[in-house]
Amino acid sequence: MQIHLSDITDSEGKIIQFGSEVELDKISFQMGEFPILDRSPVELRIANTGNKVLELTGKGSLTVGIPCDRCLEQVSVTIPYDIDRKLDMKQTDKERVENLDENDYLTGMDLDVDRLVYLEVLMSWPLKVLCKEDCxxxxxxxxxxxxxxxxxxxxxxxxxxxxxxxxxxxxxxxx
Ligand SMILES: [Zn+2]
Ligand SMILES: [Zn+2]
Known part of the structure; x- marks a missing residue:
C-alpha cells in the first residue's frame, strides 16, 4: 500500500493514525524465499514534528514459513516488528541516496508500507529456527x-x- 504524505508534511503538528493492510505474500532476500502465512495490519502513526520532519512509528507482525535449521520442515514463525523512523521530507530522493539513508520505502512523497514492513521484518529475522528444541x-x-x-x-x-x-x-x- 502506498500512502501519500504531502498533506501531513504541510501541516505542522498534525498527527495521523491508521491501520494499513500488508500486501506482501513472501519475503525474499539472500537467504531464500519465505512464504507469509499470516499477517496483522500494521498500526501506523505519523506525526509532523515541525520543519517538514515526520516521525513514523508503528507495529505489527508477520507469520512466515521458515525451514527448521535441522530437519528442514517448514516452521511457522511469528515475527513482530516495531517501526520507529524519522523522515526528513525536505530531502530529495537524490539527497537521501547520497546520505546513505536506506529508506527506499520513500519515493518523493509516497510511503511504500509493504517495503517498510519488509525492511523491518528483515531486521527482526530470527537467527535460529527449530521446529522443536529437541529436533x-x-x-x-x-x-x-x-x-x-x-x-x-x-x-x-x-x-x-x-x-x-x-x-x-x-x-x-x-x-
Ligand atoms: Zn539414514
Ligand atoms: Zn526440525
Missing part, C-alpha cells in the same frame, strides 16, 4: 527425518553376510 534433524546418509523414527543407517550391519548383501545393493544403486 533430531535428518539422517546425513539417507535424508530421512529422524523425528519420524529411526532410519536404521546409524547401526552398521553386524552380520558379515548382511554386510555383503548391502554391498550388493549399493553396487546396484551405482549402476
Amino acid at each position: 533430531k534433524g535428518i539422517c546425513s546418509r539417507c535424508g530421512k527425518n529422524l523425528n519420524e523414527g529411526p532410519c536404521g543407517c546409524a547401526e552398521e550391519p553386524k552380520d558379515p553376510r548382511m554386510a555383503a548383501i548391502s554391498d550388493i545393493f549399493s553396487k546396484f544403486k551405482e549402476v
